[in-house]
């Protein structure tokens with residue numbers, strides 16, 4: 001009401017001023033005409049009704065304009081009332097209706113490399129349209145820092161896809177559920193009960209024993225090799241095997257599971273088949289995810305029904321593991337020291353039910369998120385580490401010297417040695433700098449915010465070009481060269497935990513990867529054991545092909561990594 005009154009008084013006095021001062025002005029003709037018209041109308045009965053109608057309409061209009069103005073002002077200022085920019089980040093040229101810039105992708109060029117070239121043209125923050133999704137692409141340390149510090153709560157949702165929705169219980173999953181109390185609780189449980197340094201220490205023996213199984217197997221491959229010459233090993237497969245051994249053991253308690261995949265045991269082989277299918281289908285581009293208008297075309301490809309079929313198999317597998325765990329708990333077989341992550345989740349869910357959520361689904365989704373987060377990622381990273389080492393033999397030699405100095409040649413490397421192996425640690429960081437698995441990090445804004453001086457509207461997707469960031473010449477000297485030494489000298493203080501925005505292989509902010517310590521501890525142990533215990537070579541001493549693959553969600557090496565392996569320690573040390 002107050003606004004209407006205010007508007008009314010402004011309206012009246014304004015008209016009056018006009019009438020008074022414009023008598024001889026060219027405008028005065030019309031103004032005095034209106035004045036005269038109103039005068040004569042006053043004589044008619046309807047004059048007051050008309051005047052009332054006119055002023056009420058004007059008042060309503062002005063009130064609306066006033067409210068609109070307030071709303072615009074509110075959009076233009078943040079929670080603290082500071083003025084927000086109205087500037088929009090530049091939009092890349094070449095967007096098509098419906099598809100946006102999607103048509104530019106899908107060729108042989110890797111998306112992160114294409115976006116890096118575009119950033120050189122449009123700047124460190126620019127906008128694109130992926131189908132109907134407006135997306136802000138950022139690739140500069142300062143701007144990325146703004147996203148994950150001042151604006152972190154805004155950017156704390158991760159967009160899902162049809163594949164993840166159908167196959168990974170995304171709404172109940174720590175990896176995809178929207179930021180909020182449920183996510184916070186799941187994240188706390190996963191961190192405290194599986195991924196914290198304390199928990200990693202507690203399950204150290206289990207982890208190391210699973211690594212040992214694979215090393216024993218590697219040694220036996222050489223031992224049974226004719227004439228005990230170097231044996232050629234498919235290292236990509238071997239890394240998958242060892243990472244599955246460790247992750248499946250600590251999460252669902254199954255021993256030597258990854259090794260059984262190779263030996264052909266039914267359950268392990270079935271698991272591998274199902275998980276490979278999840279990864280394959282998750283990499284299939286679905287039009288409905290980008291341009292809902294064209295979503296009907298997905299029907300012709302049949303991927304959606306394949307996803308549903310596979311989701312059923314994933315669920316059956318997890319359900320049978322859950323039933324096994326419940327039976328064991330009922331029979332009292334599980335002691336506290338033998339508890340795996342699924343056991344821990346079961347006991348937590350017995351006491352702490354999430355309202356409106358099915359406990360079994362929450363357990364299955366969390367277990368699946370940990371398996372998916374922990375296996376492929378570490379195996380692919382190890383493949384990159386060894387590929388780079390084979391192409392930089394001086395680095396390999398220096399790492400072996402560090403091991404010989406700290407560990408000697410009379411015993412195997414232990415978990416406790418890792419903290420002293422600074423050069424090895426630098427090799428891992430340098431590899432993750434050059435070949436980040438998540439070359440593009442994706443998030444979504446929940447609210448309007450400002451990034452790099454540009455207005456970002458709620459619902460906009462954020463794409464951080466980690467690959468470009470980690471090769472930025474203003475942050476890194478000789479950025480395209482493999483130089484682990486940089487992490488011992490000029491970049492010694494930079495780590496991978498998400499606090500240094502020029503190096504983000506595990507992401508940043510609230511949704512940073514919770515498995516950083518788990519992954520580093522595991523990868524450093526495998527790296528140390530392998531280069532300490534074996535001489536490594538390539539067939540014909542050739543360089544390893546470093547082509548990155550355009551398929552899938554992680555940035556992996558396109559071709560196999562076959563290495564020649566020969567033990568370098570006394571044979572009695574291989575009886576792990």
Ligand code: HEM
Pocket residue numbers: 158174175176187369370371373374375377378381437438441442505506507508509510511512513514515516518519
């Ligand atoms: C070399 C190994 C690994 C790499 C490079 C990696 C990388 C990443 C990245 C880039 C993200 C997204 C972070 C963000 O949005 O800011 C992520 C999320 C996640 N990772 Fe990892 N990861 C690795 C190992 C692991 C392991 C070992 C686990 C668990 C056993 C794990 C579990 C997860 C989970 C659950 C999330 C989702 C977190 C959330 O949304 O709250 N990751 N990881």
